[in-house]
Amino acid sequence: MLRRMFGAVAIMAAAYCAGAIGTMTAAFAGTGQPVDGQMGLQGPATPVMEHINDLYSVVNITIIAITIFVLLLMLYVMYRFSEKNNPTPSRTTHNVMLEVAWTIIPILILVGISIPSFRLLFEQYSFPKPDLTIKATGNAWYWDHEYLDQKVTITSTVVSDEDVLKAKLGDAPFKKGAKYDSDVLTGVARNKVLYEDSAAIWAERKEPRKLAVDQAIAVPVNKTVHLLVTSNDVIHSWTIPSFGVKQQAVPGRTAAVWFRATKTGTFYGQCSVLCGKLHSAMPIAVQVVEQPVYDSWMAALQAKDKKKAAEILKAEALRVQGGQSVAHLNN
Ligand SMILES: [Cu+2]
Incomplete structure (x- = not known):
């Protein structure tokens, strides 16, 4: 009776925690960029990332269930077999069934986890x-x-605090003797002032600080992209969390990864191998757009019209945010 009750409580507790964690992960995960208070991985924008998310949940739920099971087992043993409740201990040293069970069950759990894991690796x-x-x-x-x-x-x-201030206020405040004169305002104090003064401009631009770049790349939605990754100097790493892509960029070698983004929008990542003093300042931004938008963007770039190309992506980003028509871009 006690055993059955204990089993039921363990299963309920595990299910509750797993459900709670699953819900929290979904609630706090950003897609394309991290959000404050985020738990779990960023939301998926490719099938591979969806499957990474699924595997993450399966492994997490398994770990939580096992942890709760072991915890309850220990509490039960501490109570039931304490000196007070069990003054004459049993002298049992072997139980074949039990030993077979605690060997076979973990093997089954590990094999069970390895199946989606290998499937993901092959994908x-x-x-x-x-x-x-x-x-x-x-x-x-x-x-x-x-x-x-x-x-x-x-x-x-990367777009720095100084860049957004200059874009908004012009060069005047950065001239000699002005507020942001780099001969007077230096080091950490300078970073702090630029950070504070640019905060409102960042909010206005609707771009994430430290992740925004001057020129994002664009890819068409629902198309397979092969990405060859290499480096010119030290080891870097090209990453977009929502794509489930992370590939080290090693000088002298070319590695390949692939992704097929199934959602439009802008997806951010950062260099993910510590590469030097400005490691934190080499983000990656990929804008996933409809094929016609991509085509007009690429046509503008091939015509060496970088300004028009930037405008096309900007208009598309605004359209995604505000729901405007994109028809004029196709002309
Ligand atoms: Cu780096």
Whole structure:
């Protein structure tokens, strides 16, 4: 009776915790960028990332259930077999059934986890036929993205607090003797002032600080992109969490990853191997757009009209945020 009750309580507690964690993960996960108070991984924008998320949940629930089971078992043993409740201990040393069970059950659990894990691994290395191939090259401290067949290269550099202030206020406050004169205002004090003064402008721009780049790359939605990753100097790592892609960029070598984004929007990532003093200042931004938008963006770039290309992506980002029509972009 006691055993059955204990089993039921353990299962209920495990289910409750797993459910609670699952819900919290969904509630606090951002897609494309992290959010305050986030628990769990960023929301998925590719099938691979969906499956990474699923595996993460399965493993997490398994771990939580086992932990709760062991905890309850220990509490039960501490109470039931204490000196007071059990003055004459049993002298049992072996129980064949029990030993077989605690060997077989963990094996089954591990094999059970390994099946979706291997399936995911094979999916990540399946490389479906590409619609587009981009070569990403890490540099200290920015990323070059070369569209190999289109012969277009995009250099993505971080947008700093100083950049957004200059874009808003012009160069005047940065001149000699002015508020942000770099000879007077230096070091940490300078960073603090620039950070505080740019906060409102960042909010207005609706771009994430430390993740925004001057030139995002664009890819068409629902198309397979092969990404070749290498480096010009030290080891970097190209990452977009919502795509489930993370690939080290090693000088002298070219690695390949692939993704197929199924959601439009802007997805951010950061260099993910400590590479030097400005490691934190080489983010990656990928804007996933409809094919016609991508085509007009690429046409503008091939016509060497970077300004128009930037405007196309900006308009598309605003459209996604505000729900405006994109028809004029296709003309
Ligand atoms: Cu880095």
